[in-house]
Amino acid sequence: DGGITQSPKYLFRKEGQNVTLSCEQNLNHDAMYWYRQDPGQGLRLIYYSQIVNDFQKGDIAEGYSVSREKKESFPLTVTSAQKNPTAFYLCASSPFVINYGYTFGSGTRLTVV
Amino acid sequence: SQQGEEDPQALSIQEGENATMNCSYKTSINNLQWYRQNSGRGLVHLILIRSNEREKHSGRLRVTLDTSKKSSSLLITASRAADTASYFCASAHNTDKLIFGTGTRLQVFP
Numbered sequence: 309d310g311g312i313t314q315s316p317k318y319l320f321r322k323e324g325q326n327v328t329l330s331c332e333q334n335l336n337h338d339a340m341y342w343y344r345q346d347p348g349q350g351l352r353l354i355y356y357s358q359i360v361n362d363f364q365k366g367d368i369a370e371g372y373s374v375s376r377e378k379k380e381s382f383p384l385t386v387t388s389a390q391k392n393p394t395a396f397y398l399c400a401s402s403p404f405v406i407n408y409g410y411t412f413g414s415g416t417r418l419t420v421v
Numbered sequence: 422s423q424q425g426e427e428d429p430q431a432l433s434i435q436e437g438e439n440a441t442m443n444c445s446y447k448t449s450i451n452n453l454q455w456y457r458q459n460s461g462r463g464l465v466h467l468i469l470i471r472s473n474e475r476e477k478h479s480g481r482l483r484v485t486l487d488t489s490k491k492s493s494s495l496l497i498t499a500s501r502a503a504d505t506a507s508y509f510c511a512s513a514h515n516t517d518k519l520i521f522g523t524g525t526r527l528q529v530f531p
Contacts, residue, residue, distance in 0.1 A: 314463075341518075343521075348526075349523060349524075350509060350521045350522055350523040350524050351464075351509070351521040352521075353518065356518060366518075396461075398463055398464065400464075406451050406452070406513065407451065407452050407469060407471060407513075408469075409454050409456075409466035409469055410454075410456075410464070410466060410511075410519060411466070412456075412463035412464040412465070413463050414462055414463045415461070415462065415463050417461075
């Protein structure tokens with residue numbers, strides 16, 4: 309079955325550490341996105357990529373980095389520069405065609421310890 | 422912030438009742454989408470309505486769009502306990518980036 313897989317489901321980060329969240333899709337979608345969700349709130353866009361080897365900052369990119377070396381993969385690194393990283397992180401993909409919905413992964417919950 | 426707004430923030434109803442949630446957005450759109458999120462899970466796409474459409478149905482879901490008021494509503498008819506979730510609207514503008522609303526938490530009691 310086609311879908312989008314995020315791993316790990318839970319991740320704990322110590323102060324000053326970088327951590328990387330994985331996102332893989334087998335839907336042959338061109339575009340991929342990373343969102344952050346804080347408790348009881350909506351989604352805020354971190355980074356997005358519409359084509360391999362290219363990506364753009366979203367609304368809250370500071371303290372995060374991404375790469376898009378393969379169409380199927382869009383990992384997100386939460387760096388030590390991100391001062392409040394505890395949140396639920398969601399990856400999504402779409403065909404990069406207007407009037408199509410996004411497919412979301414099941415999310416990664418990151419906690420700073 | 423470009424985020425859209427939804428109301429109510431929370432809604433509690435009994436099984437069998439209808440649930441209506443509203444969404445407002447700020448700039449002209451290509452389409453507006455509704456998503457559902459069960460607690461601690463990813464979002465699931467429910468329905469998409471294009472800017473030139475006024476109403477759309479999918480099973481027990483009915484979506485309306487009023488571009489003059491920059492607003493949309495989602496109606497869930499004959500609700501079930503399994504409809505308990507958060508519901509988000511998302512507006513698509515000139516790019517394929519979606520701007521999500523703040524969500525409505527729906528609780529359906531058996």
